[in-house]
Amino acid sequence: MGxxxxxxxxxxxxxxxxxxxxxxxxxxxxxxxxxxxxxxNRMVSDDTxxxxxxxxxxxxxxxxxxxxxxxxxxxxxxxxxxxxIQDIYRQADSGGVLLASMGTPKDYPVYWDKxxxxxxxxxxxxxxxxxEPMETKTFLGQKSSKIRRDENGKLITKTDPxxxxxxxxxxxxxxxxxxxxxxxxxxxxxxxxxGIFYNTGEGGLHEDFYQYGKNTIVxxxxxxxxxxxxxLNAGAAIEIKMGQGAKPGIGGHLPxxxxxEDISKTRMIPEHADAISPAPHHDIYSIEDLxxxxxxxxxxxxxxxxxxxxxxxVHNISAIASGIARSGADIIAIDGFRGGTGAAPxxxxxxxxxxxxxxxxxxxxxxxxxxxxxxVSLVVGGSIRSSADVIxxxxxxxxxxxIATSALLALGCHLCRTCQSGKCNWGIxxxxxELVKRLNPEVGSERLVNLITAWNHEIKEMMGGMxxxxxxxxxxxxxxxxxxxxxxxELQILGIAHAGQ
Amino acid sequence: MTTIDVGLKPFDELNREIRACTDDTLxxxxxxxxxxxxxxxxxxxxxxxxxxxNAMGAYLDGCxxxxxxxAQDATGDTMNDxxxxxxxxxxxxxxxxxxxxxxxxxxxxxxxxxxxxxxxxEKQPLIIIGDRAGSFLGEYLAxxxxxxxxxxxxxxxxxxxxxxxxxxxGKIYLRCDTLPSDLPQQVSxxxxxxxxxxxxxxxxxxxxxxxxxxxxxLLASHFYVLRPNSSTPYKMLYTNV
Ligand code: SF4
Ligand code: SF4
Numbered sequence: 257m258g259x260x261x262x263x264x265x266x267x268x269x270x271x272x273x274x275x276x277x278x279x280x281x282x283x284x285x286x287x288x289x290x291x292x293x294x295x296x297n298r299m300v301s302d303d304t305x306x307x308x309x310x311x312x313x314x315x316x317x318x319x320x321x322x323x324x325x326x327x328x329x330x331x332x333x334x335x336x337x338x339x340x341i342q343d344i345y346r347q348a349d350s351g352g353v354l355l356a357s358m359g360t361p362k363d364y365p366v367y368w369d370k371x372x373x374x375x376x377x378x379x380x381x382x383x384x385x386x387x388e389p390m391e392t393k394t395f396l397g398q399k400s401s402k403i404r405r406d407e408n409g410k411l412i413t414k415t416d417p418x419x420x421x422x423x424x425x426x427x428x429x430x431x432x433x434x435x436x437x438x439x440x441x442x443x444x445x446x447x448x449x450x451g452i453f454y455n456t457g458e459g460g461l462h463e464d465f466y467q468y469g470k471n472t473i474v475x476x477x478x479x480x481x482x483x484x485x486x487x488l489n490a491g492a493a494i495e496i497k498m499g500q501g502a503k504p505g506i507g508g509h510l511p512x513x514x515x516x517e518d519i520s521k522t523r524m525i526p527e528h529a530d531a532i533s534p535a536p537h538h539d540i541y542s543i544e545d546l547x548x549x550x551x552x553x554x555x556x557x558x559x560x561x562x563x564x565x566x567x568x569x570v571h572n573i574s575a576i577a578s579g580i581a582r583s584g585a586d587i588i589a590i591d592g593f594r595g596g597t598g599a600a601p602x603x604x605x606x607x608x609x610x611x612x613x614x615x616x617x618x619x620x621x622x623x624x625x626x627x628x629x630x631x632v633s634l635v636v637g638g639s640i641r642s643s644a645d646v647i648x649x650x651x652x653x654x655x656x657x658x659i660a661t662s663a664l665l666a667l668g669c670h671l672c673r674t675c676q677s678g679k680c681n682w683g684i685x686x687x688x689x690e691l692v693k694r695l696n697p698e699v700g701s702e703r704l705v706n707l708i709t710a711w712n713h714e715i716k717e718m719m720g721g722m723x724x725x726x727x728x729x730x731x732x733x734x735x736x737x738x739x740x741x742x743x744x745x746e747l748q749i750l751g752i753a754h755a756g757q
Numbered sequence: 758m759t760t761i762d763v764g765l766k767p768f769d770e771l772n773r774e775i776r777a778c779t780d781d782t783l784x785x786x787x788x789x790x791x792x793x794x795x796x797x798x799x800x801x802x803x804x805x806x807x808x809x810x811n812a813m814g815a816y817l818d819g820c821x822x823x824x825x826x827x828a829q830d831a832t833g834d835t836m837n838d839x840x841x842x843x844x845x846x847x848x849x850x851x852x853x854x855x856x857x858x859x860x861x862x863x864x865x866x867x868x869x870x871x872x873x874x875x876x877x878x879e880k881q882p883l884i885i886i887g888d889r890a891g892s893f894l895g896e897y898l899a900x901x902x903x904x905x906x907x908x909x910x911x912x913x914x915x916x917x918x919x920x921x922x923x924x925x926x927g928k929i930y931l932r933c934d935t936l937p938s939d940l941p942q943q944v945s946x947x948x949x950x951x952x953x954x955x956x957x958x959x960x961x962x963x964x965x966x967x968x969x970x971x972x973x974x975l976l977a978s979h980f981y982v983l984r985p986n987s988s989t990p991y992k993m994l995y996t997n998v
Contacts, residue, residue, distance in 0.1 A: 347996065354995075355996065356998045478873075479873065480835045480853075480856075480873070483816075483835055483854075484837040485818045485837065512988060525877055529926055529988040530925055530988065532899070534923075538854075539830070539831045548811055548812060551793060552793055552834065555797065602998050674997070676995075676997060
């Protein structure tokens with residue numbers, strides 16, 4: 257065997273004074289870091305396996321544990337940084353494509369943090385949301401710009417199908433397979449309680465979850481796993497997945513090793529065989545083809561459900577969105593390059609795509625210029641971290657936003673970014689029964705409800721501060737935003753003035 | 758039985774009529790490429806006289822659709838159950854991602870037939886193409902069976918380029934004397950065994966009856982079978998960061 261060039265990233269520090277050798281850490285760590293040494297009657301640890309997920313730290317009854325990033329490192333080098341060197345070692349060792357998970361950890365500009373929100377002073381009064389009604393209800397779907405009348409001159413009030421959201425926030429697609437049964441159940445329960453929607457991702461819909469159909473968006477991706485008429489009709493809307501922010505231009509692949517009995521049943525594929533979602537839909541090579549899929553789905557559901565087309569934010573996103581807005585789709589979902597994933601090639605995740613802030617602003621501008629903004633609603637995602645991000649997204653032109661990483665954090669995710677290993681100690685990105693049961697769906701859904709409710713309060717408060725009492729009036733209201741530390745081009749794309757202007 | 762004279766009726770109107778029809782047998786006359794006919798249906802049998810448009814029988818869930826004429830693209834896309842019989846040829850992507858049911862094509866099929874078809878338990882989809890299939894036949898094939906008979910190919914491989922690329926399940930039977938020259942490495946080819954021939958024979962039973970072909974004569978010719986080398990072809994590709 258060759259020399260292992262990789263030094264452990266993390267060190268497990270155990271306070272011997274505090275440790276009572278209860279062996280909780282040993283039972284809790286699916287990575288098998290901790291073990292009991294009978295001879296010395298002490299706990300020992302294997303740092304090489306630690307992914308810094310904090311499970312043992314959180315459960316240690318005496319707080320004897322902490323995980324510390326190693327200060328062992330290579331000679332300082334601004335170009336050849338430690339992780340760059342280590343990646344080369346890894347690939348030289350294995351010959352493999354680097355696989356990673358969750359959103360990119362790279363230090364790209366976060367434009368949300370370079371925009372500031374306005375508030376009323378003197379000339380128009382702010383509104384107190386505790387005293388006055390504040391409307392955060394949102395309808396997603398095509399908004400007809402014409403008034404239509406029947407042959408007797410009576411108003412035709414039938415509109416295109418809409419998704420009604422109590423709060424302009426939805427849980428974005430995460431498949432059963434990439435996340436656990438209990439994680440899915442938590443999302444479904446929370447969506448139901450909140451009057452919003454969760455999204456099946458491309459893994460089909462588990463039979464137990466058909467009951468949450470009214471709050472479910474069912475996804476159709478290139479692999480068409482678990483897609484059949486009953487599934488299409490089970491949800492409130494159908495999302496065609498063309499792309500994902502974390503891995504634009506490439507497909508997905510759930511390894512055979514993760515396809516156990518239940519997943520196999522839900523995806524309707526054999527156990528232990530790879531589930532491959534090819535990069536393209538093989539029936540879509542143009543906007544005309546996309547239109548065909550949109551209409552196949554509308555026909556399959558008798559025009560009762562809005563169709564969402566989800567794309568990754570890439571360089572010509574505004575031209576692409578303009579095409580989608582003409583395809584008959586009801587909603588465009590755009591996923592920015594910081595969006596999460598259960599597994600993606602690291603180089604793609606870290607280098608492909610563009611920030612959602614810029615994509616959103618340019619799409620909204622383009623659709624307005626072309627007079628087709630009302631053909632579609634815009635939903636954006638890709639690392640929305642707080643209610644302030646939500647406000648900024650809506651002011652830039654979004655109708656609603658998608659969250660996934662924030663939702664998983666609410667469920668206990670510690671962003672250790674090793675979802676691809678399938679050993680999530682928090683019961684989220686895993687299919688191992690003993691780990692899945694660590695996540696209680698009742699508790700999980702309550703935490704999600706808490707999070708979204710809290711954000712909703714904050715949204716109302718900030719809206720009130722601006723003197724705005726409905727989400728409608730905030731949408732695309734870029735006057736409510738100012739840039740801070742942005743250059744001319746960035747300001748121009750975002751369509752906002754600089755702070756002080 | 759309900760008869761609809763289709764003519765130049767817009768597709769949405771036609772399909773609304775089909776959905777609303779309480780009769781379980783429909784005959785559509787003078788069909789001129791209207792799209793999405795029979796999409797997601799499960800309770801009606803439809804005869805189409807003319808040319809059916811794109812995505813005919815997409816998500817089909819248990820009817821029989823017979824086309825007396827040709828079919829266009831994406832026939833039986835993501836079909837779950839039922840049967841599609843085409844007395845003619847069909848365009849590209851027939852049976853894309855289909856999971857159950859049968860598609861019988863009397864003549865030829867375009868590109869990407871049976872691409873990413875998959876099987877699950879009792880759902881074992883089948884596509885039989887009488888003459889020739891275009892390139893990318895059975896690409897990403899994950900399950901089910903494709904048979905190409907090469908009726909007018911005189912023993913030449915009855916497929917285009919890139920047959921079975923990325924295949925990781927299912928099988929493809931080709932009636933021919935020479936293999937396609939560019940079979941990818943995920944595909945292993947061999948002469949059909951006796952067991953294979955029995956399976957082919959069973960599949961051809963109704964096909965030959967419908968299209969009035971001599972089954973025994975067909976079975977007397979040589980068949981190749983293409984199978985995937987591995988059900989987990991991507992396993993060795995990755996290393997974790
Ligand atoms: S992997 Fe998680 S549970 Fe295991 S030692 Fe590290 S922090 Fe603790
Ligand atoms: S879901 Fe689990 S494995 Fe993935 S980053 Fe969060 S804690 Fe880690």
